[in-house]
Structures are given as C-alpha cells and as structure tokens.
Amino acid sequence: MEDKLFKYGVLTKNRVETFSDGIFAIIVTLLILEIKVPHLEHASSARELASSIAGLMPKFVSWVISFVTLCIVWVNHHRLFEVFKGVNIVFFWINVNLLLWVCFVPFPTALIGDYPRNPLAVSFYGLVMSLLGLAFFIARMYGLRHRRLLKDEVDRAAYKKSVVFAFFFGFLFYVIAAALAWVHTYLSFAAYSLIAVYFIFSFGTKKLHAVRQSSG
Amino acid sequence: MEDKLFKYGVLTKNRVETFSDGIFAIIVTLLILEIKVPHLEHASSARELASSIAGLMPKFVSWVISFVTLCIVWVNHHRLFEVFKGVNIVFFWINVNLLLWVCFVPFPTALIGDYPRNPLAVSFYGLVMSLLGLAFFIARMYGLRHRRLLKDEVDRAAYKKSVVFAFFFGFLFYVIAAALAWVHTYLSFAAYSLIAVYFIFSFGTKKLHAVRQSSG
C-alpha cells in the first residue's frame, strides 16, 4: 500500500508553503480594507472625528480578533507542515481543503461583527471554524495513517496525541460552542475565546519539536 | 540551434516560481471578496439570516468550483516547472501567456455564476479554459522541442505522452465541451466537471515523477 503513496510523484514542499503563505498573508491584509475613513461634516472638528472613531470600535475589535485567529491558524498550518517530510498529491488536496476554509473565514467573521446577537450568525461562525478544525484533523490523520510521509524524528506517541487534540480542540469543542449560541450568543463568544486562548498557549504539540537553533 | 537557447541568459527559476505562486495565491484569495455579508432587516432574526445565506448558495458553489479549478491549474503549473531545469527568456514569455489566462479565469467563472443558462456565457467559460489549456500545451511542446531545458531524469516517452494528454484534456475536450453549450448548457457543465475530475485523479504524468522523499 505504501508503494501507492507517491504514485503520482511528490510536490515541492517549498512551493506548496509559498502558495499557502501567500494566501494567509493576503487574507490577513484584506481584512483592514473593510474599515473606511469616516466622512466628517466639519473637517477640522476633533469632537466629530472622536465620535466617528468611537463608532468604528466594534469594527476595530472584530478586525483584531480575525487577525489573531488567522495567525493562530497560520501557526497550526506551520506546525502541520513541519512534521511532514514531503507533500504527495493526496496531501496537497487535503491542504487545498484547509486553505478553502481559511479563505472563507472573513465571511463568518464579518457576520458576527454585524450581527453579534443573532444565534444563527454566531453558530455559523463556530460551524465554519469546526470545519476548518476538521480539515486540520483530516490532515493530521493522513499523516498518522501514512507514517512514511512524516519526518523520521517525529515521535509517534506524541503525534498521535496531537491528532486527538486536533479533534477535540479544533473540531468538537467548536461544534459545542456553536450549539451554545442557541442558548445565549454570549456563551458561544466565551467558548470561542477559550478555544483561541488554548491555541495561543497550546501545549499539545510540544514534544514533537526538538530544540533546534538553526537560523533556517 | 541549441546554442541560441540561452542566448539571452537564463532567469532564476526560483524567482519565476515565486512570482507565479504569488499570482495564484492572490487570484484564489480575491474570489471570496465577491461574497458580501447580507443585509438583514431584523439583526437578530435567525430565520431571515437563514434565508439570506440560502440565497447566497449559488455564489458559494461557484466560489468552491473556482477555487478547486485554480488549484488544479496550480498543480499542473507545478508539474510543468518540475520537469524544467531552467527558465530561458522564451519559456518565460510562454509562462506569462499561461499566467495571463490564469488571471482571466475569475471573469468567465463569475459569468457562468450569474448566467448559468446563457449558452454564450457557458461556452465562453469553456473557450477561456481551452486557451489556458493551449497555453500549457505550448509550454510542454516547447520542452519537447528543446530537450536541453528539461531535467536529465525526465523520460522522453512519458513526457511526449504528457504533451498529447495536455492537448486532448487541456485543449480539445474543452473546445468540444464549450460547443455543447449550444445544444444544452447542462451538457457543458457535465463535460467541464468530467474534465476537472480527470485532472484531480490524473494518471497522465505519473511515470515522470520518481519517488523522491526529499523534504525540499
């Protein structure tokens, strides 16, 4: 079975990463375009501008959250690719599925920014994030099944644990958090924040990464 | 004649790839910008939002199709560059022609998204895709004619076969699929889907790619 793994050849890991990094950089940057300079009646009135900027606050907050969320996803993407030795055609399409959900993130983010008290908007966000998490889970599962694709130094037990974590924190917890929106949308927001905090201070993949000091 | 091949020097393959990857990443990412957050009369009405999102479904489907199509093109572009040793000035312009059609793809895609029952819209899409396919065919033909540009390990017979496949699946079948729109647009859609499926599971270039496991 392993012989079939590279039947259609491998893709240059570097180019797949450049392509992915480009997508992340663009998505992250486009978010600010949503915030337009306010129109003032009196161009030199500091008071009017102050209230205009205050009115933009929800947009600023939503922008910062999206930015941080996409950077969390970038770190996870980086950690995923770090354990893989090469990219075969199946893993390429698994990565495309992942990037598809990454590109979609701005839409549900804008949705909760505009309708923070709409249960469907808030649970729709959680649903999209859970499908993004599922895409990561599928990618990690594929590595677990096809050990030959992983780097030799990857510890199997630690990697297995990271797959389990990906399922719970990336997929299941988002589904639960999305469901909570139908009780109260603020419960979902709290749950989404907790999951984000987990990812920022994530211990899950710790043992996978040896202390390397190469500047590459 | 071979002496003339590099008369104007070679271009750094790496920079041509970075440039191309950047273009692919941007085109793929810009597609989502077409989908705007719906405006709701009652900001907290889940029912109203549900029907708004349902109304956006054709846009979502068209977005996924474009995304997957451009990723298929990216894989083909990757495979094309994989067999080339270096990029001379002629091949650079052949690549520019290819990128030009890549950049144009969002236009016919939006066209069939808006007018799926208009035979001209549907056949226009096929025509653009066939010209993109023709650009790939020209690129592969150039490699066939100037063997010195290809990597030494490339098998000539297998490469020749890939050129023939590029002509049929990338160009001719799209022309036929485009013509079918004048019978019924759904015939074209079926044909376009079949060609896409062929490319995802493509066996054509199989023998070209040795099982390499380098992480680069």
Place this chain on the structure above:
Amino acid sequence: MEDKLFKYGVLTKNRVETFSDGIFAIIVTLLILEIKVPHLEHASSARELASSIAGLMPKFVSWVISFVTLCIVWVNHHRLFEVFKGVNIVFFWINVNLLLWVCFVPFPTALIGDYPRNPLAVSFYGLVMSLLGLAFFIARMYGLRHRRLLKDEVDRAAYKKSVVFAFFFGFLFYVIAAALAWVHTYLSFAAYSLIAVYFIFSFGTKKLHAVRQSSG
C-alpha cells in the same frame, strides 16, 4: 529559565519572513487603489484632465509618504529579523503584534490625507506610529532578555544601544510629535518628517552589521 525558551519548538524563520514580506508587499500595493481615474466631461480636453490631475496631487503626495513610511518599517523589520537566530512561539506573537500595526497604517494615513488640519486625525496618526514603534521596542527588548535567540556575532553593547534608539525614535518621539498636533498640526507634520528622515539615514544599528558580501 532559558530551557523554557524553545519549550514549544521553533518556527521556520524563513516561513515567518515570507508571511511578513507578503503582508508588507500587499499593504504597499493596495495603497494605489485609493486613487481613481478622474471622470472628464470632454474626454479629449487636455486642460480639463490637467486640472483633474492637479486636484489629485494631495492623494499622490499622501500615497508617496505612506509608501516610503512602509518601506522604512520593512527595513526595520528586516534588521530586527537579521539579528535573530530563530523564531520561537513568543517571538512569533510579538511579530504578529508588529504586523497588526503595519496592516493598520493605511487607515490613519488616509485620515491625515483627508483631514490634515484636524488635530485628532494628525495626533491619531502619531499615536498609531508610536504603537508600531512600541511593537518594535518590545521585539528588541525580548531579544535583549533572551540572548540565546540572537545570532552569536551580534555585539551586545551595540544591540543594547539599538533598543534605546528604538524606544526614543520609534516610540517616545512619536508620542511627543502626536501631542504637538494640539498646538498646531503643522508642528506634528514637521516632527513626523524629521523622524522619517532619521530612519532613512539611521546610524543606530550600524555596528550590528558586519560587512558581508554574500549574495544570499
């Protein structure tokens, strides 16, 4: 304590740089999109077009200033990464904070372009720039505290000096310049220009950089 530095592994410095460079390239390029081709009553009237282009002059000037400012920031970002050996997870998030402010720059720049005589607009610009400067200061401070992250050839005394310079020129002077807007906005503009000129001809990091001639 140093043992904890790489507890969560290192990130590939190269990918963090590609991601950052992508963000800089996009932000710099998007700025021109704000300038639209003027509408003419008489399409072939050179006189009418001349006055239209003259009317766009403030937009052109503001565009050049933003472009140069972001290139200054890019150089500083480059110099920051140059002294670091590797990127750990903490430094990654310090870099995210930095990129967040970089992405925000177009907003205050557009603000001072539209309302150059509004003291709040002018001091808001300075405030954002000072927070961007603070992000650089935090990044440099982190390197000072965790010497193991820096390259071996970095001179400690010279690096320390660069941290002090980052605090004064990147943060404090921008705060003062921002405050001056409440006296007269032109005083702020003069101060912002002086800080920019300092950065273009910056001597601060001079001794850090050995004369290397490698083409990499």
Place this chain on the structure above:
Amino acid sequence: MEDKLFKYGVLTKNRVETFSDGIFAIIVTLLILEIKVPHLEHASSARELASSIAGLMPKFVSWVISFVTLCIVWVNHHRLFEVFKGVNIVFFWINVNLLLWVCFVPFPTALIGDYPRNPLAVSFYGLVMSLLGLAFFIARMYGLRHRRLLKDEVDRAAYKKSVVFAFFFGFLFYVIAAALAWVHTYLSFAAYSLIAVYFIFSFGTKKLHAVRQSSG
C-alpha cells in the same frame, strides 16, 4: 570610499526579491478586477451577452497591454538584481523608488484606456514610463559606480553598454514618445509599442548572462 558602501550593513537579497516579487504579482493580478461582469436584461440572451462582451473589448486590450508591460518590467528587474552580489541600504532605496513607479503604472494605464485621444493622458503615460525607466537607469548607474556590489563574473564593458541602453530605451525614447502625443496621440502609441517590442526581444544585456543551466 568603498569602505562606506556597506557602512549600514547589507540586506538579505532574497528578502528584497521576495518583497519585490510580491509587489509585482499583486499589481499584475489586481488589473483584472477592473473588468466587471456585464449586467444583462435577459439573462439567457446570447446576443445581448455577445454585444456586452464586445463592448468590453477595449478593457480587455488595455488589460493585456498592462499585463505584458509589467512582465517586461519584471524581467528588467530580474536582470538588474541578477548582476548584483548584495543589496546595501542605498541600493534598497533605489529599488524602493523603482517599485514606487511600478505600483503607479496601473493609474496612467487606466488613463489611456479611458481617454486614448487626450494628448495629456497619452503623454502622461509616457512620462510615468520614462520615470520608471529613469529609476532603472539610476539603479544601473549605481552598480557602475560601485563595482564591488556587482558579481565578479559581470563584464564591465557589457554592463556599461546596458547602462547606456537603459538611458536611451528606458528613459529618453519614452520622453520623445510622450512629446509626440501633442502632434497626434497615435504617434505616441506607435512609439510606445516599438519600445515594448524592443524590450521583449532585447539584445542589450545579452553578453552579461553566461549560459548557466543550474535549476536554481
């Protein structure tokens, strides 16, 4: 004097190239966004769509010209960086000036697309291109003056010739072509086309580039 060349250290040539390539890729890709899908009264009318697409023809032609022009500039940028060993801070700012004009190209291009019979629009385009050419000339002059920045294999006589060519074809001929618009705009268009054709088939830098076959 040469000792001062690297007084402020060198920049990683690779990062400067990534930054530049990103800018080129984005500018090239954004051009297509100007072409919007036409609105049809009868969604399934092939006749109505045909006339709509025919009406977009000038936009398509202008888009192809911009695309090809920016690719010509990319090749010139590539050839410029190819002869340089490293990037010092002065050359970085020379490159920023160059990229500034690259980013500006879409504006005059849209201008001649909208007002092809307006002498100011047509000569404005030539003026911008001549300033872009001047930026290249300055960059090449800097290399001529500071021989240590160039790669060892660069032939001085051939390089000198390329500087002269850059002055005539990149700067002076564009100034003359721009001036011709005041006689008749079509004379300028003919002159611009001839200059473009020269650059595509340019022999000027021929002797600089050894026949290398490295795949890098």
